[in-house]
Amino acid sequence: MDRRLAMLIVTVAGLVMGSAGVAQINEVPMKGEGNDWVKELDLKGRMDWEWIETYTDEVYFATRQDYQRDGDIVTMWTRIEYRVPKTPGPYQSVASRDRWDCKNRRQANVSIVYYRWHNLEDNDPNTAVTSLESWDGVEPGSLGETLLEFACGLE
DSSP states (O other): OHHHHHHHHHHHHHHHHHHHOOOOSSSOOOOOOOOOOGGGGOOOOTTTEEEEEEOOOEEEEOOOOTEEEEEEEEEEEEEEEEEEEEETTTTEEEEEEEEEEEEEEEEEEEEEEEEETTBOSSOEEEEEEEEOOOOOOOOOTTHHHHHHHHHOOOO
């Protein structure tokens, strides 16, 4: 193989591989028809949210900011945006603080903050704090498993 061609291949491969580590989604991916509402969601926000999954009526995010690790237990924030307002409230955004048990593959909610508008916008959000920690198993192949893997990957 021509030396110049080999150098070009190595350079291009380096650019492709190098950019994979720094590539970041700047827009929330839409899935299915009728999901134009997703375009209005702020991906970064105050907590530098990372997109996890888009469904017809809801979008899930997680953030690396403000997470805590205690051995196999990771506590982190998850955000859910709803296409139509939910009740009681109404609310269209939720920030959920959850514990993820990486060893036993389970999840427990710590607190939930309900926001009236998309993008966690509300001058007076409602907060619910869990008084008793209740662990739920994470099903393989579920959204919960995707969030568990995200949490357990935080170092």
